[in-house]
Amino acid sequence: MLRKTIFAALACIAVAAPAGAATITAPAPARPAADRPAWPDALKASGAAPVLKQARRALAGPVFPLAGRFSWGTFENAFGGGRSHEGQDLLTGCGTPVIAAMSGRVTENEFEGAAGNLLVVRVPSGENYAYMHLQEPASAKVGDRVSAGEPVGRVGQTGRASTCHLHFEWWTAPGWYKGGRAVDPAPRLRSWLGR
Numbered sequence: 001m002l003r004k005t006i007f008a009a010l011a012c013i014a015v016a017a018p019a020g021a022a023t024i025t026a027p028a029p030a031r032p033a034a035d036r037p038a039w040p041d042a043l044k045a046s047g048a049a050p051v052l053k054q055a056r057r058a059l060a061g062p063v064f065p066l067a068g069r070f071s072w073g074t075f076e077n078a079f080g081g082g083r084s085h086e087g088q089d090l091l092t093g094c095g096t097p098v099i100a101a102m103s104g105r106v107t108e109n110e111f112e113g114a115a116g117n118l119l120v121v122r123v124p125s126g127e128n129y130a131y132m133h134l135q136e137p138a139s140a141k142v143g144d145r146v147s148a149g150e151p152v153g154r155v156g157q158t159g160r161a162s163t164c165h166l167h168f169e170w171w172t173a174p175g176w177y178k179g180g181r182a183v184d185p186a187p188r189l190r191s192w193l194g195r
């Protein structure tokens with residue numbers, strides 16, 4: 001209960017993007033690990049090494065957690081946001097696919113009053129990534145592995161959200177309300193966008 005009380009106090013309230021706000025299209029997500037093709041040796045020897053290197057990096061993740069156009073919103077949607085906002089809001093239409101940014105194991109899949117439908121994934125470094133306000137509960141269960149690039153849900157407006165958006169959090173090890181701390185994910189998000 002304590003955790004939920006704390007969390008509710010840090011509730012996320014996104015505001016709608018101002019009219020004419022710049023929108024950005026996230027790159028298409030990489031395919032999940034299980035669906036990766038093997039690189040033929042002939043291709044490796046063909047001088048396409050830089051292209052292959054780039055492709056492998058995209059397949060391994062991290063990848064941007066949305067497939068589709070979105071907006072960074074305003075100051076209030078940023079980390080901090082003048083209101084102890086622990087993540088970055090990515091404003092986009094409800095139903096937009098939410099993509100696992102990095103491979104890892106699901107540690108939370110639940111509904112909370114503030115977060116709505118919430119998914120938390122622990123990555124091998126022990127860091128956690130959280131995806132909130134999902135339209136429906138994520139299909140991956142606690143303990144399941146998810147792969148970078150794998151769709152894990154859809155953008156929604158569940159919990160305390162005034163518009164459709166993905167609220168994305170990055171927590172240091174040992175993770176989300178387990179002793180880690182929330183860090184501004186925007187620099188990482190921007191770097192993943194440019195990959």
Ligand SMILES: [Zn+2]
Binds near residue numbers: 012013014089167168
């Ligand atoms: Zn938020």
